[in-house]
Amino acid sequence: MYWTVLLAEAEGGLFDFDATLPLMAVQFLILVAILNATFYKPIGKAIDERDDYVRGNETAARDRLAEVKQATEQYEKELAETRKQAQAIVAEARDAASKIAARDLSEAQAEAIRKREAAAAEIEQQKQVAFESLRGQVDALSRQMLEKLLGSELASR
Amino acid sequence: MSNLFNNLNAVTLASLEVGQHWYWEIGGLKLHGQVFLTSWFVIAVLVVASVLATQSIQRVPSGLQNFMEFGLEFIRDLAKTQIGEKEYRPWVPFVGTLFLFIFVSNWSGALVPWKLFEIPAGELAAPTNDINTTVALSLLTSLAYFYAGISKKGLGYFARYVEPTPVLLPINILEDFTKPLSLSFRLFGNILADELVVAVLVFLVPLIVPLPVMVLGLFTSAIQALIFATLAAAYIGEALEDHH
Numbered sequence: 001m002y003w004t005v006l007l008a009e010a011e012g013g014l015f016d017f018d019a020t021l022p023l024m025a026v027q028f029l030i031l032v033a034i035l036n037a038t039f040y041k042p043i044g045k046a047i048d049e050r051d052d053y054v055r056g057n058e059t060a061a062r063d064r065l066a067e068v069k070q071a072t073e074q075y076e077k078e079l080a081e082t083r084k085q086a087q088a089i090v091a092e093a094r095d096a097a098s099k100i101a102a103r104d105l106s107e108a109q110a111e112a113i114r115k116r117e118a119a120a121a122e123i124e125q126q127k128q129v130a131f132e133s134l135r136g137q138v139d140a141l142s143r144q145m146l147e148k149l150l151g152s153e154l155a156s157r
Numbered sequence: 158m159s160n161l162f163n164n165l166n167a168v169t170l171a172s173l174e175v176g177q178h179w180y181w182e183i184g185g186l187k188l189h190g191q192v193f194l195t196s197w198f199v200i201a202v203l204v205v206a207s208v209l210a211t212q213s214i215q216r217v218p219s220g221l222q223n224f225m226e227f228g229l230e231f232i233r234d235l236a237k238t239q240i241g242e243k244e245y246r247p248w249v250p251f252v253g254t255l256f257l258f259i260f261v262s263n264w265s266g267a268l269v270p271w272k273l274f275e276i277p278a279g280e281l282a283a284p285t286n287d288i289n290t291t292v293a294l295s296l297l298t299s300l301a302y303f304y305a306g307i308s309k310k311g312l313g314y315f316a317r318y319v320e321p322t323p324v325l326l327p328i329n330i331l332e333d334f335t336k337p338l339s340l341s342f343r344l345f346g347n348i349l350a351d352e353l354v355v356a357v358l359v360f361l362v363p364l365i366v367p368l369p370v371m372v373l374g375l376f377t378s379a380i381q382a383l384i385f386a387t388l389a390a391a392y393i394g395e396a397l398e399d400h401h
């Protein structure tokens with residue numbers, strides 16, 4: 001019963017071909033059709049759509065990245081230009097300022113010299129006046145001293 | 158040999174039935190009922206899984222949809238490597254169903270305790286345990302690659318029989334017979350042998366010892382499904398290939 005049936009006997013056996021074979025084939029083809037409708041098509045579509053979506057997003061992102069890069073470059077260029085302008089303006093202002101300072105300085109020096117000269121002249125003048133008045137007083141004082149030392153008679157002689 | 162096993166059977170509780178079939182008679186045709194019962198189970202598993210997975214398809218997959226997408230990508234890769242980027246798409250359903258049907262069949266044979274269900278004759282087992290199933294699948298594969306070749310090149314397809322030289326004509330013709338033969342017997346032999354080994358080991362030592370063999374059985378079952386699908390795809394790819 002058990003192992004003798006390995007080879008086909010009157011009925012049964014391992015190599016017992018019958019209508020199972022074609023019906024199984026038909027059944028399998030029906031399964032292919034059913035799975036094609038319920039599995040391969042929808043899931044395949046989902047996978048393909050996702051791939052498209054990812055690819056589209058990637059392209060868009062790459063475009064945007066390129067745009068951003070370009071914009072950054074432009075900004076940097078503008079920034080460099082602006083910085084250059086700013087430096088030029090600063091240099092100009094410094095130049096102007098140093099010119100003004102030099103002018104003011106020389107003016108101030110000139111005025112100082114002038115004032116000093118005026119002051120010196122005045123001092124000289126006053127010195128003269130003072131000498132004048134001193135000289136008069138010296139005369140009077142020496143007369144007084146003389147009178148005191150010699151007496152008024154001798155002195156007035 | 159049979160004496161030995163008969164003696165063993167005398168001291169064990171279960172019995173091993175090989176080559177016993179539960180015959181159904183439909184319109185004068187004989188069918189192996191146990192094969193159809195388990196194959197319907199396998200088909201039901203596949204259809205229910207795909208219907209559940211595709212009920213609400215999300216762009217960001219999760220759960221069953223994710224799993225089934227993984228399966229489909231695996232099948233697509235398999236078909237793509239064998240058939241080629243350009244022509245693999247129409248063959249994905251056929252190759253994929255071959256893989257899924259054989260894989261689920263084999264694993265149902267290894268994982269579902271079919272033998273606990275009492276049927277009038279024979280016993281339930283993996284559908285691929287029956288030579289009719291494997292021959293049906295391999296003949297379909299033959300038809301598929303003939304169809305692929307002829308639909309692409311017309312009668313020019315038969316030019317491959319005299320390539321590279323007409324001397325090889327008999328061998329080339331012989332190949333069309335050996336392909337389905339080897340496909341069907343490899344699958345049938347592996348699955349049957351695995352079930353027999355497990356059954357015999359369960360007879361001899363019911364505890365623990367059969368477990369590694371069962372695990373090995375799971376492995377070979379999966380490998381056999383992969384081999385069948387890969388070879389089918391390779392044959393189709395070969396038929397579609399352009400000759401120089």
